[in-house]
Amino acid sequence: MSISEQDAVAALTPARRTVVPSRDRARESGREAPGAVCHALSARITGPLRAHARDELADRFAARAAELVAGGPAAGLFPGAATLWPQAVPCRSDSSDAARWRTRELDRPLVAHRDPAVRGVLLTYTDGVADLVVVAHRAALGAVALRRFADEVLDRAPAAPDAAPADALPAPDPVAQAAGLADCEFGDRPDWGLGRPHGPDVRETRTLPLPAGHPAGDPESWAAALGLVLARYEGLVRPLVPALVTDATGPRPVEGVALVPVEAGPAYTLGTVHKGVRTALAAGPAWYTEELRRALVAADGEFEAFPAVGTVAVGLGSADDPGTDTYLPFQRAPFPVTVSVTRDSAGGLLLRCDHSPRLLHPDIADRLLGHVARVHRALCESPGTPVADVALLDEAERAATAELGRPAPLPWFEPERIDVAVAAIAASRPDAVAVSFESTRLSYRELDGRADRLAHALRGLGVGDGDRVGVCLERSAELVVTLLAVLKAGATYVPMDPAYPQERLAYTTADAELAVVVTDRADFPGGEAVRVIGTAELAGLTPGTVDGPPASATGPHDPAYVIYTSGSTGRPKGVVIPHVNVLSLMAATLEDFALGSDDVWTLFHSSAFDFSVWEIWGCLLTGGRLVVVPYWVSRSPEEFHRLLVQERVSVLSQTPSAFAHLMDVERDGAEPVPVRLVVFGGEGLEARMLLPWFDRHPETGCRVVNMYGITETTVHVTAQTVTRYEALTGSRSVGHALPGWWVRVADPEGRPLPVGVAGEIYVGGAGVAAHYLNKPDLDALRFLTDPLTGERMYRSGDKGRLLPDGRLEHLGRLDNQVKLRGFRIELDEIRAVLLDDPQVGAAAVVLNRTDPDDPATAQLDAYVVTAGDGDTAGVRQRAARYLPAYMVPSTVTALDRMPLTPNGKLDARKLPRPAHAPAVEPAPVPVAAAEGPEPAAPQDEFTSTLLEVWQEVLGVAVGPDDNFFDLGGNSLLAMRVGAALRRRGAATVPMRDLYMSPTIRQLAAGRA
């Protein structure tokens, strides 16, 4: 029994059962292949081969093979002597069948300790021609020695240069070293490869014939070229490229596998990079070993697994004399993705990529070859070029990629102001209901008329064309009228959420240089420069009758609104959006979404969140009815659900997080809402969460569209219709750019990246904002001119990739990457794994430090909303099955609901402490005791239950006079209080009551 067989059998005994991989890692990593350590040569014998010549040939073969066993580097590693196997082939030597036979023989591997060191097969064809095929184990014959072996068997003049055949594997155990490669764990599939993880696990080869003038270069040049391409693909300055180097024809025979660090810093020249690779290889190609791996880990903390993409750099010989031999440097590509170059029978260079469709999309493989060829040519022909100046994409590919991201032009529409377009609808269907709010109904005529009068009132306050007017109102009919009135006054509205803290309101007022603010918030931070006016007072200033809106010179290309967004850096910044952008957005979506006067929309979101722009103007510009959702209702999924049913809402815009709450209500048995279109925006959608939705709402009845968007590009950029297919496959696609919008993915230097490669998303076209308000420095960083077309574009800071069909994949923020003890971790990746768990409905992952000053205390904490019994240990165990240990969250905490920001996005700051942390335990003693010496009053059941639940939800000690919101409570925690009370079968507290009476004593008193 051979060593590998013993290993295999030992693996089956109970004691070693754990070595059997739980998943089929062997297949994924290519371990099944001993083929990387064997190579083969086929040599043509053209003359008719008579019987005695054949015998002589067989004798020479046997004699030479016997020498291999007797001496040389591989003595004792291979059993027995090899014989030459005759094989009559029933076809002519020039037929395609003959080529298949040759390939078949070239591909048959040898197994050390079991098979002889070489195999010879003499293929004799019907036309008298024969091929000698020799397969050799590298431990016995290196590339030079293999060629010489064939020469001697054929008794012909050596074609190889007379170099010392010191190219066999080094002692002491070449077989083990060679096997190390086959056994090594390769890194993850390259994410730019767009392979189908569950596709067929077959070997696929793509080839690219290089033009006649392409320089052959040396083996190192190909490794360098691949490294430079990978550097660009993966955003690295020092990619590690595994290379199987076998140069049998060069002046300096080398052979081995090396992990080549390709120093590809932007300041280096291509020549320097090339030289660096040569130096690295000259240091001695080493067969892959565990020691090599450890050395690399030590040298480079980020290096974890053996890189999956490698190259086979072969000495190519001369183009003039390709010879009649076929040399196969490897039988099975040594790396999961192997880029190599060979000569075809005519002497031309052929670049090839061996891979599994699980790893690379065929288009991506083709492009990869194109990029390697392009960089290689530059490297050989202009070695003085700095790395930074090398363009991966040629003109044609750049144009094609740009085209992909720009699927359709904007349909024509008459550019006009938003308020003018709404007035036109009011004129054509004056009696249709435009806005509903609670019991209020405003027809289009009433809406238009009231806004006209308010506009005159604003003018009376001194508001003129282009002035900015703050609007800080709760969601109400009045809000919509006021926003329209500001536009009618020729001014720009600046929405502010009344729930914002004072400082933020004051900052916005000052930054936007507001002259007038319409608000009913009594404590709005006013000042000398600003007139703060309530809605009632403003209404009192309206003239009795007006004839249309005030005259205004404001045009469609002037600003309609300024919305403040919190930048990741520093203070909020105002985004200035012209009227025409909003009209463009509607022109881009009107037909596809079949928006019309029969539609009923909700205004769910705060007017300070630009999703509301889509809700308000999307509805009013298409003649629909806008149902304004009262704030209290928007915080209560049950009530919101009731509203959707009552108002027969047809177009619903939601963040995925908020929508999850709505789905929960339906899951608890509520009647399905009658919507026909759900538009997701505001945050990334994890499409899997929608499976229960599709069970209740077939795609034929309700279309679900996921839209990627940014305030700076007018709400939306792309649209992806989500079906059960996307939900099942967990698609991350956000779809094609809207007609008139375009997207591009570029590297940090702004150079367009190829399809599949992740980079920064740039957005251009009809939605690009005018600028940031009074932030020219920031404008210069974010609003750029496309050097290719001269168009304006926005640099988003979002990470994405273009798919071969032109759809965009959104991959989170560029800065959403965390590092934990040297490991690079995408939190979204962990989240996706958690969401894969059928028990998990929503998930969040954060990187925490229990001691902020001690990096060693950093850990990943996961939060999940589970469908079942909240078995967080099970969730963690399952995640541990799919994630490397360093990515498995240290804690998994079950939540009833994910905390959301006012805009409906996940609010990471409001996540409770991790479940296992020694957080504040629910106080076992009567809580009031903690309040001080005052003796605890006897508590009724309501009070004690509420105390218990508040403590549980807030994670702090609670007294009957503590204000819920002062203790860190918020609307979401209030929801969780409601859920916890329901679970206990206790009486629940209406949301509004909690806001009105925020202490337990008050609540209890209210019940009495």
Add this chain to the structure above:
Amino acid sequence: MRLQGKTVIVTGAARGVGRACALAFSREGADLALLDVCGDIEGVPYPLGTASQLAHTAELCRREGAAVLTAQADIRDRAALRSAVDRTCERFGRVDVLLNNAGIVAPSGKPAHEVGEEEWQVMLDINLSGAWRMTSIVGPLLLAQRSGSVINVASTAGLVGYRNFAGYAASKHGLIGLTKATALDYAPLKVRVNALCPGSIRDDSRAEGRMLGEIARALDLPVSESEETFVQSQPMNALIEPEDVAGAALWLASDESVQVTGSVLTVDGGFTAR
């Protein structure tokens, strides 16, 4: 092609089901090592496969484009089997499929207590121990590769009894037990083991099988009469053709059945469905 690049070892390949399977495998791109005893065995009361028949099977396979090795080996002779497998590895570099097909149907035709010691021994040694012997030689190769398929050709007599065939039924029942236990042994390393249970197979002239004839002889019946009996006993009202068995073997050999192991697949026209 479904077996492109795979190497298959077939025992009992000179004729009958072995020949039909070898041909089917070669049509799907496999390379073959064909083993047969190529001679008679003492105590087996009918002529077994011959060297000429084995050469003919090989020739038929070569015409289909297969590279073929043949080896004369008695399934009871471990050294001969080992040498044949070694040669197979040398030539083809790998083994992917082992079809344990060699088997005998007689000495039979008497109630259990009348079976002689030697008759019992030869039946078990060939039908049951033969498959185990080959598995013990080829199994480690498959495990080292982390892939492979072992197919044991049992019989409906591995599932039900037949009067006057105690030794045969015992050997085939045993073969199914061997299949299931080995399947569990090998499953962690992705090597699959399954059993095929053909019903009554026609002795067709192309495959040169002689199963039914020998059964008839054991029962002292004219061949035509026993054929009729078997046709009637199989709900699909037909005898099994060797190619029908080959079709099932091909599926078990190919990656199409990649999650099938420890299973018992009947090709019996519904005989055991009753």
